[in-house]
Amino acid sequence: MLYVDWFTVLGVVDRVSSPSSTHVLASIRDTDLAECVEGSRGCSYWFRVSSVSVPVKLPSRRLYSTGASVEIISPCQPQYTVKLTLHCRSHYQHCMYRWYRDNIELHGQTTETIIISLPEQTGHYQCSLSIGPNVYFYSSDICPIRRIEKPSASMKIVSPQEPLYTGDRVTIQCNIPEYTDWTYVWYRDNQQLPSETSETITISLQDKAGQYQCHGKRTCWPSQSYPSSYLPISGIDLPIASVRVSPHGLLYSGESVTLQCDISDYTDWTYRWYRNKKLQSSGSPSKIITPLSDQVALYQCQGRRTDRPKSSQRSVSLHISVTDYQPKATLSSDKQDILTGDSVTLTSQPGQCL
Template identity: 25%
Template sequence: MGATLLCELGLFLLCTLLCTGHTQGDQDAVLTIEPSWSSFFIEEFVTFKCDMNEGEDTDWEYKINKDGREFIPYNTHKDYSLPITTTDYSGEYQCSGRRKSSHDTKNSSAVSLTVLDRPRATLTLGTTIIPVGGSVTLNCSVDSYAKWKYEWFRRTQRTSEVPIRDQQNRDIRVSQGGIYRCRGTRGNPVYNTDISDDVTIEKTLSNKVVVKQQPNWPQIFRGETITLTCEVQEGGETTEWEYEWRGPRTPTQWTHNNDVTFRVSESSSGDYMCKSRRRDDSYSSTEWSEAFTLSVSTDKPRATLTGTTTIIPVGGSVTLTCSVQSSDGWKYEWFRRTQTTSEVPIRDQQNRDIRVSQGGIYSCRGTRGNPVYYTDISDDVTIEITFSNKVVVKQQPNWPQIFRGETITLTCEVQEGGETIEWESQWRGPRTPTQWTHNNDVTFRVSESSSGDYMCKSRRRDDSYSSTEWSEAFTLSESTDKPRATLTAGTTIIPVGGSVTLTCSVQSSDGWKYEWFRRNQTTSPVQIKDQQNRDIRVSEGGIYRCRGRRGKPVYYTDKSDDVTIEITSQFRTETFPTRLITGLLCGILLILLLLLLCYIKLSKDESFVRTQSTNQSSAMKHMINQEAQHSQNTSLQGDVCIYESIRDYDDRVKAECRDFTYSLIELKNFTNKDDSLLYADATYSKTECNSDKRKSATEAADEGVYSEIKPQETQGASCCDCNDYQIGFKWSKFITKSPLTIE
């Protein structure tokens, strides 16, 4: 029992030792890299070393894994040197060892490796200009990586590049001009970075340089050619120099020429600087000159041609001036042409001012520089020679007042010997052409815009630049209101067998003919033919009016107001106003006559009425009371109209003529109940007469009696329907009205 327990304990300890020993063996493998840098560059070498820390190195086989995959298979070399050719070698590396006798394995920890592209050294400096007697500091670096040493190189334009010995530091100071560069080195074998960019170091000379422009014009135009010169001052005359420029249109390389010539364009504007250096010491130069600013005018200039006057007086001349604004250095070319000849230069004339005594069309332009630069040619100026002939503007028709809508003609007339010459004319005015024309007149219809001053001048057709002076202004005043004709008559009544004179006129104007029209109340107006005079005589009644006309095409005034002409007659009048006045007069006379006759008649009848009224009053009162009583008993209300007929008792005797007198009898009711008026129509036969036997007025009055009164009610009316009596007149009868009151 005890032995068994001991055996089990021994086996347990053995297993524990074996397991523990195996685990410790796996952790004892170590992978190292040489050089021990974290980053490597392409074309460098890295060496992997795998150490098992157990037994002899020959007891093991070795392999290297990358990112968990086999990279270098098992072999007997614990060291493996790898040339780096690509950045794909970046990753996690681990080595494994396998014992040859037992095939036990050990694994190392992972080691990270970063591979980068070949680096370039960077050369920096505070300034590239070495002051006189001084130096500058150069600095070379390779990103931020350590373990670098540096190599420095210098060359000139005439010598090849050589290393600067005893200079392996990162920073160096130099006092010699030249082209410098550097590179970094490390490792064994030596690994070199790419070499840095060049840096040119120059030594400053004390000489001063200035940029000058030729030609030295203050304004330069696009298309002109200029020269910029780099001039070394303060003792630089005896030294051979070369030059460098900075500017939009200058070379950037050093050149033996101290000037640069170019044709100016929009891109030429800007600042220009230069510096110089000795030809035998290309890295000893002056400082940069002060900037010279070139401003280019993009618009091509145009010459301006002016003249003291464009009219050459007889036997005289005029001065023409050509100029280019705000610029210098110009010469001038002059040209002349006519309408029939082409333009030709005026030789031997390059001045700004010239005098000419010949008519024509002149122009000029400016020239300057070499090669020659031309401005745009000036606008034309027409020079004319003045004739002594005088011109006058005349109006046809020559009416003092012109109305809107009329057509007139203005004529340009050359006087003083111009009759035998063929002329052409030019006009100035609101409604005239501005070009020269062979017609010496202009015709237009007058409107509001026609008012104003009109002038003209003439020139020979065979010499278009020899003309007269402008005429004096002819002022046209246009009347905007259309005129109205005025019709007047000496009288509007044509006497029997006679006539009247009608006059048509248009106020304050001349040249009118007239059109006459006649109508009556039932017909439309018709024109009276063959009548165009201002005054006409008419013997026919009617309504007349007229209007004026003049000019070609014809211009009409507004028509006049109507005038009515009447004819006088012995028997009747022709017009309504005359008949009305005559009728009224006759009516008034007739009424007066009737009133006189009635007065006479009434005076004759008064005696008869008094006699009969006494005999008949009692009977009349009785009958009236009865009628009043009867009226109260009826169903009618209000006023009642009762008409009675009073006729002659003896109506048998007939006569050739009778006089009738009608009386209106007013009946009064004396009862207290009703105050209605009773009306009776009494017909009374007064007299009878014939041609054989005529009674006297007294006898006729004695024969007049009232026979009976018969009341007649008008049913269905509440008021009296009393019609007015009409007064009629006949030569054989008299009818009157007279009231009769019965109490």
């Protein structure tokens, strides 16, 4: 069984419990407004009285009990703009309105909608309404209004760890702290990269070093983020390798030479040797070539290691060649006719290179 209380806006007329949705009032004035409230269910019934009679049985007409509320009607939330239109929402018509910011009445604001400027007029807003002079019977909940700054984009290098080296492939990420439906816009040296729209991009430092920047775009508010700061991305040169040969000078067929690979930094290299730009062997920093007649070529070396930098530059090519002419020594004596028992002096003279 439903029990209700009956009362008017200006005071209780007859507050009793009734088992039905109608009740007979003992006395009532013309144009009074009565309300029926169903306990915790929160529905309301309003009645307009047209005449004075005792007793009066009032037929019911059901309306909503939401009262008043402040809502933003332009633009959509959250508030990234400068101007906002607030609306005092109610299911009642022909009302008078009052507006409050931070519990202080805004004099002169007596319409259903008001326009405020951000950020100067941020605060907690509330509206109330009445059906007659000085009769305010509904106040809205407090609606906090503040200007929200657009999200700011930031950038970071995901991989590899710095320092970066020439030839590295670098993955960069554009971070925007709010929302997930961004389309990302990338720039290198202030030139947009139209093919890049993802949160992360991968570039080669061999030919794409430069100043990078990003920001986000989306369909709803905020339609874009603030751009990130510039992130300079460049690589330092890899350690330099060089090849030296021993012995120095002219090399002749049948001889052996030793090549030595020197790399400027670190000591944990594994060495690779190249002959005419093709990998020949790995391991030792030195390489012995013999016989030379079969090994004429261009030689290079390069270092590899586990940690960064994982490789050195490849050395400049060293040309190993064999001299075609090999000089012969000549032997001469101080006497032409030599008899047994004679003493002679022999002289050896080295040959001359042509």
